[in-house]
Amino acid sequence: MSDGVEPAGAEGGESAGEEPAEKRVSYAEAFFDLVWALCITQVSGLLHLDHGWAGVGRALIVLIPVYWCWVGSTVLANAREIDHPPGRVGLFAIALCGLLLALALPQAYGSRGLLFGAAYLAARWLLLGQILWGRGVVVGPMGVGAFVTGPLLLAGGLVHGNARIALWGLAAALDLLTPRVARRQLMAVRFHPTHLPERFALFLLIALGEAIVSIGAPVAAGRALRAGETLAVAVAFVAACGLWWVYYNYAADAMRHAMATSRLPGDIVRQVLSYGHLAFVSGVIAFAGGVTAAATRPGHRLQTGSLALLFGGCALFLAAFGYTRWRMFRLVAWTRLVAAAVTLAATPLCAALPGAAALAVLAALLVALNLWEYQRVERSARHRV
Known part of the structure; x- marks a missing residue:
């Protein structure tokens, strides 16, 4: 999990000791997820083209940032009310980045590496912007995506071959480690359990x-x-x-x-x-x-x-x-x-x-x-x- 949003008792969330109301998946979130269906298809296509260990590793390296973008958006939608026009626009803007990620995936290690890195960085900045838009927010892990892993993916798109794999592999590893390192901050977030x-x-x-x-x-x-x-x-x-x-x-x-x-x-x-x-x-x-x-x-x-x-x-x-x-x-x-x-x-x-x-x-x-x-x-x- 790679996001920090409103802590318990923060303005705009539930007060301490108050049970959060049941929250269900909105139509906007279901529509948002359709874009990530295309991303999953493209990652599966990479595996279909290369069944070897190297192919599996390259597919995993690009799957992790794609998945972490989705996780960040999902946690944001859980801890914030996004089913209103500004929230939907923000969600759909991230979905557009996801669509660009999907377009880049078939040639992510070739001619579309820069598109992949730029789309990921844009998605991270959009998520960070929506978090900063509120008050009483724990920015924490989201800042790592915007200031560290995102620039690493963008830099990887500017180089080729093993250098790209090394930079993107480092970014994927940092994405995976960030929630563990930021556990204390994430414990302060109040989640809707359903x-x-x-x-x-x-x-x-x-x-x-x-x-x-x-x-x-x-x-x-x-x-x-x-x-x-x-x-x-x-x-x-x-x-x-x-x-x-x-x-x-x-x-x-x-x-x-x-x-x-x-x-x-x-x-x-x-x-x-x-x-x-x-x-x-x-x-x-x-x-x-x-x-x-x-x-x-x-x-x-x-x-x-x-x-x-x-x-x-x-x-x-x-x-x-x-x-x-x-x-x-x-x-x-x-x-x-x-x-x-x-x-x-x-x-x-x-x-x-x-x-x-x-x-x-x-x-x-x-x-x-x-x-x-x-x-x-x-x-x-x-x-x-």
């Missing part, structure tokens, strides 16, 4: 939507639709549904509960929502980057990079629940951690299988996980009666 979990859940839904596009769009664009491709798309969709179920059937409610009941909601925002959802989104983007090859060439073996993205992305998604559950409740998510380990172990075993068969193995693992958790919850509920 709004933020809903926004982050919707952002993850955007990433899952990109996975659906990656499954169906390349096959639909082909000249002929073969039975094998149709079957592969169906199996891939089952896998995507499995990922959806893992999060939205139980975890989404758990995160809302943790946010509403925690003595330190700022830590939930920082650790579970911001950092945890970066892992969730990264896992889904990796899954989307690998699923295209399996769906479009179901009868061929997957290349090592595609196979690693497909299974590794799912494993990262599942393992992230181990981190978030521990941060929320100091409990170990054994079933999901074991499922992540089994998914990783299955990766080399599926190297000799056609793409459709590898997808079927992955889908079966996710379905089995969800069935097991459902049965555990049902047994626990019967024992409590």
Whole structure:
């Protein structure tokens, strides 16, 4: 989490001891998120072009500032009332920067690096301006984006090759570290407990939507639709549904509960929502980057990079629940951690299988996980009666 806004008791916010009214996602915020859907698509496209470790690293370096811009805007909209004309204009101005980021992403390491850095810096300055516009505001982490990481990205856009990667990598690392370093300031922020979990859940839904596009769009664009491709798309969709179920059937409610009941909601925002959802989104983007090859060439073996993205992305998604559950409740998510380990172990075993068969193995693992958790919850509920 990379923003500081109004502290508890600040003018314009709730007074100390007063419960914040329930806040829901506005239509302006939902429209704003559509721009970031395009950014997710472009990052997934970078992975599709380069499945190697270097490609994964470059995709992560540009994903982090894109994601952190979204997080900053989301926290601002949570702690401030933005559903009025000036607030909407400010939000849409940041959305325009997001659109420019999306336009720059396909050639971010080539001819559009300067556009990427300039768009990020402009978004950071717009966020800082909206924070300074209010009173009683903790500027803190937002200033790092405007004065440090933003200029680093802009400078990276002016150089080429390894120099750009080094500057942008440093900026991404600083973006990640800033909320941890500024924890004391962020603890003073009063958050609306229902709004933020809903926004982050919707952002993850955007990433899952990109996975659906990656499954169906390349096959639909082909000249002929073969039975094998149709079957592969169906199996891939089952896998995507499995990922959806893992999060939205139980975890989404758990995160809302943790946010509403925690003595330190700022830590939930920082650790579970911001950092945890970066892992969730990264896992889904990796899954989307690998699923295209399996769906479009179901009868061929997957290349090592595609196979690693497909299974590794799912494993990262599942393992992230181990981190978030521990941060929320100091409990170990054994079933999901074991499922992540089994998914990783299955990766080399599926190297000799056609793409459709590898997808079927992955889908079966996710379905089995969800069935097991459902049965555990049902047994626990019967024992409590």
